[in-house]
Amino acid sequence: MSVLNHQIVWSRDAETSAHFLADVLGFEPPVKLGHFVMVQVSPDVTFDFMSTDRDIMAQHYAFLVSEAEFDVIMARVLERGLEYWADPQHQDAGNINRLDDGRGVYFNDPSGHELEIITRPYGSGGLDAEHVNPLLTEEIAASGKLPDLS
Incomplete structure (x- = not known):
């Protein structure tokens, strides 16, 4: 069985967006790993925020x-x-x-x-x-x- 492990979330500012999610929803503070700022949203899943200048859908x-x-x-x-x-x-x-x-x-x-x-x-x-x-x-x-x- 496969399990979702992570979701990359494109952001204007990864730090700001990750902290927003963690703060508003009450998750543990984000952890920086390379160019990702990760928020643990469930025991098996992280949202890995990544900054970009490209258009964000x-x-x-x-x-x-x-x-x-x-x-x-x-x-x-x-x-x-x-x-x-x-x-x-x-x-x-x-x-x-x-x-x-x-x-x-x-x-x-x-x-x-x-x-x-x-x-x-x-x-x-x-x-x-x-x-x-x-x-x-x-x-x-x-x-x-x-x-x-x-």
């Missing part, structure tokens, strides 16, 4: 967090005065979504990468959730059945 990184972690991270987002949205299209500014009866929010890092924190995996609330994830209803409409998310 913004990426999306979603983190599953506990309810308590969500509160701590949101406090840091608010403390820093960061813009945040309830949706990935950045249409619902200053709000938190309740999809799957959890909480989710999006905000950007210093290089424009979109970070998402969620307290419930997509679709985990099923059709019985008070706040059904619209992706489920789109899937049912397209296929006629609920997807297997296990």
Whole structure:
């Protein structure tokens, strides 16, 4: 079985971006290794930030967090005065979504990468959730059945 080991994250300033991620999400401080500034985001995975002057295509990184972690991270987002949205299209500014009866929010890092924190995996609330994830209803409409998310 293969396991993701690391993700290179292109940044305008690797140090700034790595420290931003570690500080806001509460990870251990970054470690410099050669031209990378690495943040351990799970026991098996690091985000290896690398500075570049090239154009950066913004990426999306979603983190599953506990309810308590969500509160701590949101406090840091608010403390820093960061813009945040309830949706990935950045249409619902200053709000938190309740999809799957959890909480989710999006905000950007210093290089424009979109970070998402969620307290419930997509679709985990099923059709019985008070706040059904619209992706489920789109899937049912397209296929006629609920997807297997296990």
